[in-house]
Amino acid sequence: MRKQDIVFLACAVFLFILAFSFPSIGSKGSLLHPEKATSFLAALIFFINGIEIKKEKWFEFFYLRDCLLIQAATFLISVLIGLLLHELFFKNFYLSPLILAGIVLLSSLPTTVASASIFTKIAEGDSTFTLINSIIGNTLGLFIVPLITGYFIPNWHRESFDTGLLALNLFLIALLPFSLGLALRKLNPGDAIKLFLKYFQRFLLLAIVYLSLSESFFQIDNDFLSAKISYPILLLETFILYLLFLALSFILSRFMAFSRKRKIASIFILTQKTAVLGIPLAESFFLSSSEQSFLLFPLLFYTLIQWTGSSALLFLLGQKEKLN
Template sequence: MARPKFLPDNFSLMIVGMLLLATFLPIHGQAAQIFSHLTDLAIALLFFLHGAKLSREAVIEGITHWRLHLVIFAATFVLFPIIGFVLKPIIEPLLGQQLYLGVLYLCLLPSTVQSSIAFTSIAKGNVPAALCSASASNILGMFITPFLVGIFITQHATGQHSSNLGSALNIILLLFVPFILGQLLRNKMVPFLTKYKSSVKMVDQGSILMVVYSAFSAAVNEGIWHQVSIMTLIYLLLTCAGLLAIAMLLIRFGSKKFGFNEADQITILFCGSKKTLASGVPMAKILFAGQPFGLILLPLMLFHQIQLITCGILANHFAKKRSGSQ
């Protein structure tokens, strides 16, 4: 029996499990340092597998549709940051500085890959263009997101000047280099990836769960649950839902105004409104190294679940609408 579309998926439930585990059994001291190094290795393996799974042929097929990609990139890296920054006078008093920084951080992240393509396919959108745009968003996001964090968060929001060069170097070594190696070894890796799909999925999800557990263990040790009340969590949930609604409405309106056909409008909507948990969690570990970042990750994890539910409902709606019109 299929899972009802309004219920959390298994991965979301596992994330909640990591939050509970960190709450009652946080890791600390020497064990936390060792676990952090193991997490780095898992992240490098994650991005190696991402590189090996990415089809160059499909990317080339969709890359010529430059107007569509430009609009999606503008939604991802311009519209979202502007919305997050403009709403600061409303969001920060409700949530506090750290949670607001988490909301702002998710606004600076690239799009998802797998779910953007999956929802575009269900809704009968332009799948090759979705694959190209979402993949490029993730690759370029390894560099654009740290740059935007330096502009919107590191200097202006926190008043701190962290080493952008150090963060960029860590991004290259831990994320980009493994990704490129995966691309170079793709032909040799495809049979393995096909044969051991479940194991690859475990690595994908396991590395993210490790970062979540490590981050929230540090946050619990710093007293996170004394800082966040039930009402604050409700405000955060409403903030994430409102942010997604505003972005989707503007993206939908803009894609119509630019004269894109329905298939391209669907692609722009799903690729331009999504924010990646898979890349966002590892990047947060690097960009906010040396400071508790559990609170910064919390908005992203809530937004992740909200976007999956919303896009699932919309994808089915578009699929029925387009099937009826053909």
């Protein structure tokens, strides 16, 4: 494993401990305004990706077979995995049936808007493939995820969900900065600038990691529903779900005979779930904060697991490359 990757993982571990120790930074309206800062950092990552992307790689967008299979795995197979796992093994551990809706919401979410492509790039995978699928998945997810999750919530008021606002946010966070980056790609930045952008992206990802973990720890610590939710059981269920999504990525990659770079991309696409889309969705389903919390808890626990798991995967993939 390269020295810079070890430094990155060490920083990630430090930020995990810091977020756990001082989670109040994740509260809305705090000094760093995490709900706004995360979107801004993600937009910067997409802007840099637009500058760095190679023209010939962008044309791979038109080879839709692999992308369609990834989206089917995200919105169909992953949901079936989440449903079966919960109904067969964990259903009787919770007093609230809304936990099932929370598991469905988590399972049906597309990949993270920016971090999955950065993790893929650090692991020397096909970051363009990850980038394209994150844009496609988050666009489709605006319409598919509410339909899937709403099926398991009888008293959901559909009119409370603002698809237009989320679509605007996706445009401002992903499509617009990426397009601006593509337009500026013609400037052909020098090697020194490219090296700076490479490490700057890692810094941005670490900042997103810290803000996301702080927000998760803050919401979990400040909720009053622990009597109705067994935290260890939910942590175990979301951890198993992460492992199943990881197994799905391996099976899919083997079935499609993906190259090593695309296998790495598939791993992070199918195991990373976006809280940027999931949290606004959960908040739109109910007016009651307690009901929102039941819906959000699986996603919050999974967020902690996916950041830890992605960091571990960077180490394992680096070791495997060294052995090869």
